[in-house]
Amino acid sequence: MDEIQPSLVLLEPRSHHFHISQGRSVLTTSLNGFIEDPGIEGLWTYETRLLSRYVWKVHGEQPTFSALSAVDQQRSIGYYIFAPPECRKKQEPGCDPAQNSVEIKIDRTVGEGLLERVTLTNHTLLKTSFTLALDVAADFASSSETTGPRKQKGRLTKQWRRSDSGCTLSFDYTVRHNYSHQGESGTAAFHRGIRLLVVNEQRRPEYGQGQIRFRIKLNPRQTWHATLAWTAQVDGLDQPLPNDAEGKRKRRSMLADAAQYNVPGERSLAPLVMRTIRRAAADLAALRLYDLDGEDVLGENWVPAAGVPLYVSLFSRDVLFTARQSAAISTAIMRGTLPVLGRQLGARINDWRDEQPGRVIHEIHSSPMAQLNYTPLGRDFGGATGSLFYGSAVADLWRWTGNKELVTPFIEPALRTLAWADQYCRDKSGFYKYQTRSKQGVKNQGWKDSADAIVYPDGSQVPDPLGTCEMQGCVYSSKLGLSEVLWAFGDKEMAMQYAKEAEELKDRFNEFFWMPKENYIAMGIDSKNRRIESISSDPGQCLRYGVVKDCHREAVVRRLMADDLFSGWGVRTLSSKHPSFNPFSYHRGSVWPVENGELVMSLAICGKIEEMHRLAKSMFEAASLFRHCRLPEVFSGHSRDAEHPFPALYPKANTPQAWSASSPFLVLQAMLGIQPYAPLDLLLLDPHLPEWLPEISLHGLRVGDARVSLRFRREASGETEYEVAGAEGALTVVRREDPWSLVRGPGETVHSHLLELKRAA
Secondary structure (H helix, E strand, O other): HHHHHHOOEOOOOOOEEEEEEEOEEEEEEEEOEEOOOOHHHHHOOOEEEOOOEEEEEEEOOEEEEEEEEEEOOEEEEEEEEEEHHHHHHOOOOOOOOOOOOEEEEEEEEEEOOEEEHHHHHHHHOEEEEEEEEEEEEEEEHHHHHHHOOOOOEEEEEEEEEEEEEEEEEEEEEEEEEEEOOOOOEEEEEEEEEEEEEEEOOOOOOEEEEEEEEEEEEEEOOOEEEEEEEEEEEEOOEEOOOOOHHHHHHHHHHHHHHEEEEEEEOHHHHHHHHHHHHHHHHHHHHHHHHHHHEEEEEOOOEOOOOOOOOOOEEHHHHHHHHHHOOOOOOOOOOHHHHHHHHHOOOOOEEEEHHHHHHOOOOOEEEEOOOHHHHOOOHHHHHOHHHHHHHHHHHHHHHHHHHOOOOOOHHHHHHHEEEEHHHHHHHEOOOOOEOOOOOOOOOOOOOOOOOOOOEEEOOOOOOOOEEEHHHHHHHHHHHHHHHHHHHHHHOOOOOHHHHHHHHHHHHHHHHHHHHEEEEEEEEEEOOOOOOOEOOOOOOOHHHHHHOOOOOOHHHHOOOOHHHOOOOEEOOOEEOOOOOOOOOOOOOOOOOOOOOOHHHHHHHHHOOOHHHHHHHHHHHHHHHOOEHHHHOOOOOOOOOOOEEEEEEOOOOOOOOOOEEEHHHHHHHHHHHHOOOOEEHHHOOOOEEEOOOOOOOOEEEEEEEEEHHHHHHEEEEEEEOOOOOEEEEEEOOOOOOEEEEOOOHOOOOHHHHHHHHEEEEEEOO
């Protein structure tokens, strides 16, 4: 009986707070919509808390909370009620707020500031008068200062003015800091502000003792309106007020230009898949950092923030993975990310920032602590993955667009990133390792960057320098991919050199990292050039990069999908048999949607269709547990069984998260076997739909200058057939088993094989 009853499971990451966001701003409130907790709540713009208290009151008391919900990612509506004071004076029957209601409706839109429309409606038969007050304060803190001591202490001024156009309240904050860290020193200045313009009906408000007070009179059924426009200021310059129409235009332009999936029917998991990918596309658009928008020969390009509420900034690793995973619906993120990162490559030796020439920046923050150089996070290079992966992303862009004018500017930065890797990461072992030089840097600089992520089999921590197995795969993929690009652009000598270096790395990798006893790949290599023989998810990513030899691939897949790694909701970051396993930890047993998207593709590349379908299904079923089918940054690695009908949550998980939102699109790309090669106007397909998703369409897939619409259908035999439903521009569509293998090799080999395939078609 239990099996046919609808489930009541509904998970909400960060369920103790409410968030809306747009661009560089996040509004975090209590669940009632007010800012009243001294923790992380506040209006945050450019990672600075502008408003630290924001509570509406009637005659000194909070109104009764009714409902609060986001309408879109950037907009919310809240309802509150109170009984008119005259109700009790007249001893009216049923004098509680629900029976005799004066309603407060608060409609908010967040942007680089906050626009709030307040509407009061008297739903009673009584004429009433009362004082509506807003408790408001600003503190200009960094997020780290909400949980620890405040370090930056500047000058905060506030000013209240009344004019013909309305009343204004301004908060202005300035601070300077003399700093000296590992050879970098100077004086940093920080200037932020926020200005409120109040326009309201009836009497103008008053201000004093941290309150804006409105004296209001309402007849029965009468309404009252006020608009509160909060303009954020950065370095003395006003930021644009939230513009809901412009925000919608940009989000719609991204979604309109992107390829669209359609999953028809109500059978099996089709509705769930549709809800998940629609939410994912909307979340990617909602995370757009408008100040990083650009244009190129193909149109608009843009860059998303890593995640809400804590990662509203640029993270190279996150956006590169997001760009690659979402490329089948749009290359706009890839085209936006590559130039931004290319302009930010390291130019000198700066140990405090972990900077070296040619290194891709890891993250750029605008918070007070970062801008005042209390930390190096204003320009932090303390990550290896972005640098090692940049060349692979350039190769992906070449395969998707085939546009020399577009790709040319990224070749030189890609060569510099690999030169950095060879000079600063590769040691005498021939493998690539990271070592933190900054006294304020993170210990681990791979994709698993938490301090305790990399462990020996006995549970002890691995000191740096160390190299993870997937780092070697990243370099292999970038060198081989750039070999292909360089050959196409006429640099045959460098192309062959990179192809040779990639194959030599692959040979060394398989000889050293393979663990015969475990029949699996080691997690990494330590400072003494010993294998880190822990069982983890990392080798699954090596399958994706192609660095694992064919003779080992089946064993890696089998181990990857064993019960200690596969939880039933996804593959864990660390085996549950490991002494350091913790299902709640960031990287020692949790499940990451972004990594599992990569692993679904890994299984497709290995031709492991049953396993691919199993893991893909677990991801969509996991999405169904979360509100809006929105996959969070990470969730716990509990086993999926009768004792654990749903996983627990990582307490600080961000949602929406860019590379979690991109992962469903990579899953669908894997199941449809989509591999573009735009330089030859070629699209390769190897579709394998499961029983739980028997039909799917993809409209407007862009390969080079062409667009194509495709329909896929699983037949009774289990085979998947497809038809071209429409096409614009020149494009040859070819069905080919294991299409990914055809773009791995020296550039000349790739081109000649694919050209022969196209001619045969």
